[in-house]
Amino acid sequence: xxxxxxxxxxxxxxxAAALTEVMDRLGTxxxxxxxxxxxxxxxxxxxxxxxxxxxxxxxxVTADGRRQVGDFYYPGDLFGLEVGPDHQFSAEAxxxxxxxxxxxxxxxxxxxxxxxxxxxxxxxxxxxxRVQDHVLLxxxxxxxxxxxxFLMSLAQRDPSADVELPMGRQxxxxxxxxxxxxxxxxxxxxxxxxxxxxxxxxxxxxxxxxALEELVD
Amino acid sequence: xxxxxxxxxxxxxxxAAALTEVMDRLGTxxxxxxxxxxxxxxxxxxxxxxxxxxxxxxxxVTADGRRQVGDFYYPGDLFGLEVGPDHQFSAEAxxxxxxxxxxxxxxxxxxxxxxxxxxxxxxxxxxxxRVQDHVLLxxxxxxxxxxxxFLMSLAQRDPSADVELPMGRQxxxxxxxxxxxxxxxxxxxxxxxxxxxxxxxxxxxxxxxxALEELVD
DNA sequence: CGGTTAATTGAACGCATTCAACACGAGTGG
DNA sequence: CCACTCGTGTTGAATGCGTTCAATTAACCG
Numbered sequence: 001x002x003x004x005x006x007x008x009x010x011x012x013x014x015x016a017a018a019l020t021e022v023m024d025r026l027g028t029x030x031x032x033x034x035x036x037x038x039x040x041x042x043x044x045x046x047x048x049x050x051x052x053x054x055x056x057x058x059x060x061v062t063a064d065g066r067r068q069v070g071d072f073y074y075p076g077d078l079f080g081l082e083v084g085p086d087h088q089f090s091a092e093a094x095x096x097x098x099x100x101x102x103x104x105x106x107x108x109x110x111x112x113x114x115x116x117x118x119x120x121x122x123x124x125x126x127x128x129x130r131v132q133d134h135v136l137l138x139x140x141x142x143x144x145x146x147x148x149x150f151l152m153s154l155a156q157r158d159p160s161a162d163v164e165l166p167m168g169r170q171x172x173x174x175x176x177x178x179x180x181x182x183x184x185x186x187x188x189x190x191x192x193x194x195x196x197x198x199x200x201x202x203x204x205x206x207x208x209x210x211a212l213e214e215l216v217d
Numbered sequence: 218x219x220x221x222x223x224x225x226x227x228x229x230x231x232x233a234a235a236l237t238e239v240m241d242r243l244g245t246x247x248x249x250x251x252x253x254x255x256x257x258x259x260x261x262x263x264x265x266x267x268x269x270x271x272x273x274x275x276x277x278v279t280a281d282g283r284r285q286v287g288d289f290y291y292p293g294d295l296f297g298l299e300v301g302p303d304h305q306f307s308a309e310a311x312x313x314x315x316x317x318x319x320x321x322x323x324x325x326x327x328x329x330x331x332x333x334x335x336x337x338x339x340x341x342x343x344x345x346x347r348v349q350d351h352v353l354l355x356x357x358x359x360x361x362x363x364x365x366x367f368l369m370s371l372a373q374r375d376p377s378a379d380v381e382l383p384m385g386r387q388x389x390x391x392x393x394x395x396x397x398x399x400x401x402x403x404x405x406x407x408x409x410x411x412x413x414x415x416x417x418x419x420x421x422x423x424x425x426x427x428a429l430e431e432l433v434d
Numbered sequence: 435c436g437g438t439t440a441a442t443t444g445a446a447c448g449c450a451t452t453c454a455a456c457a458c459g460a461g462t463g464g
Numbered sequence: 465c466c467a468c469t470c471g472t473g474t475t476g477a478a479t480g481c482g483t484t485c486a487a488t489t490a491a492c493c494g
Contacts, residue, residue, distance in 0.1 A: 060353065062353070062357065062434060063434055066357040067357070068352060068353045068356045068357050070349065070352070081342075081345075082342075082346075083342045083343060083345065083346045088346070088349065089349075117334045117335065117338065118334065120338065121334065121337065121338045121341060124338060124341050124342060124345060125298075125299075125300045125341060126300060127345060128298075128300065128341060128344060128345045128348060129299075129300045129305070131345060131348045131349055131352060132287065132305065132306075132348055134352050135285060135287070135348060135351050135352055135355060136277065136279070136285045138352060138355035138356045138394065139285045139355045139391075139393075139394030140279065140283040140284070140285050140394060142481080142482095143481075143482065168440070168441090169440075169441065169442095170440090174356075176356075177355065177356030177357060178482075178483090179482075179483060179484080180440090180441075180442095181441095181442080181443085181482085181483075181484080182481090182482055182483070183441095184441060184442055184443080185442085185443080185482090187441095187442095188442075188443085200491085201440075201441065201490085201491070217279055217280055359449080359450095360449075360450065385472070385473085386472075386473060386474095387472090395450075395451090396450075396451060396452080397472090397473075397474095398450085398451075398452080398453095398473095398474080398475085399449090399450055399451070400473095401473060401474055401475080402450090402474085402475080404473095404474090405474075405475085417459095418458090418459085418472080418473065
């Protein structure tokens with residue numbers, strides 16, 4: 001039932017079965033290497049994408065070179081759902097990726113299926129909600145809270161003991177509206193307070209969930 | 218044709234005819250007085266709304282009282298398109314308003330009309346794009362640039378010589394992720410540079426479009 | 435091992451905030 | 465018409481958070 005689906009946490013929700021199925025049938029699976037670009041800012045919007053393996057990042061760059069990371073996408077996530085005609089964001093593979101791609105036109109032609117349209121709408125709505133949370137984070141949170149919220153969201157996605165950070169500090173900074181130095185300082189600070197622990201640069205685990213939650217909202 | 222429609226500037230685009238028509242047929246027109254609440258954060262998502270007259274603001278407040286304004290809506294705009302089950306934002310009338318309201322269920326029942334679903338999807342997509350622009354503004358722009366971008370967007374909406382500001386300084390600040398004092402300082406600064414002029418607190422016009430554009434991107 | 439990139443740390447700076455005082459405008463009543 | 469008040473906006477001075485610039489350290493990879 002589609003309604004119950006919409007109640008899910010937008011961070012972890014998965015696209016509706018109808019959509020997944022159609023994409024598998026009509027689309028192509030492609031692989032991208034680490035740091036490869038999937039589409040560029042300004043490209044025509046031609047495809048819909050579902051990430052099967054790996055992690056990707058969307059970002060946009062202003063005329064004078066400032067970069068804003070839109071979001072990070074994990075296996076199961078749809079991305080590239082832009083208004084078009086051309087991409088406002090670029091998408092790059094953070095790790096080696098497998099991506100199911102399907103032409104928009106193919107999906108549209110196959111439609112008439114109201115359930116399919118609904119699934120795309122649901123995916124767009126979840127995207128909207130995530131972006132709105134991002135707005136709150138950028139507009140009204142301190143550096144410490146931003147970094148805490150970011151680690152929290154990763155830890156929620158990946159419930160394993162040790163959470164992997166597929167992105168570097170610069171990506172985190174550009175997502176959070178901070179500099180790498182500030183991100184780094186906040187990470188060591190959170191570690192100093194024994195709230196999280198970093199066995200290596202790209203790996204951490206939460207030690208005090210409650211303290212982290214209090215920082216986040 | 219729906220495709221051409223999606224190419225429009227999301228700030229000024231209007232909902233597709235199909236949707237407008239259905240909302241008029243099935244909905245009710247209600248009036249709200251200045252400062253009245255249309256729905257509250259946490260309320261069930263029951264309706265879709267189209268603003269007929271006036272200006273409204275959506276906002277959300279964190280547990281510790283920090284406020285983030287989501288957006289401002291003008292006549293013709295759809296709002297309240299949230300993921301549900303309950304509103305993450307509240308909506309308040311900035312001026313006396315007339316609002317066309319229609320139950321989600323009514324729209325859904327009337328559907329089967331693929332065009333209708335498409336129209337809602339389009340509206341959601343435009344909303345998404347606006348929020349994404351908001352992210353860029355909050356994450357990577359200085360106070361001066363934020364205020365300039367805000368005035369710019371208002372001036373584009375309202376092509377008349379004198380643009381009215383339906384919102385107060387606090388609303389602007391909470392939209393831009395700043396304090397009222399900073400907003401005020403930037404306004405006087407932009408006025409000092411003869412880029413804009415304020416004949417009164419709630420009214421301005423652009424004097425140097427080019428200088429303003431350069432500040433915005 | 436070096437050589438290279440990424441991350442951390444330190445110190446000085448600057449933009450936006452905070453706290454406080456002041457100005458302005460609208461509304462009310464004498 | 466003026467005096468008073470209240471809400472809203474502006475301005476000033478001091479503080480502080482995050483940035484900037486620079487140096488150092490750590491990880492990765494041949």
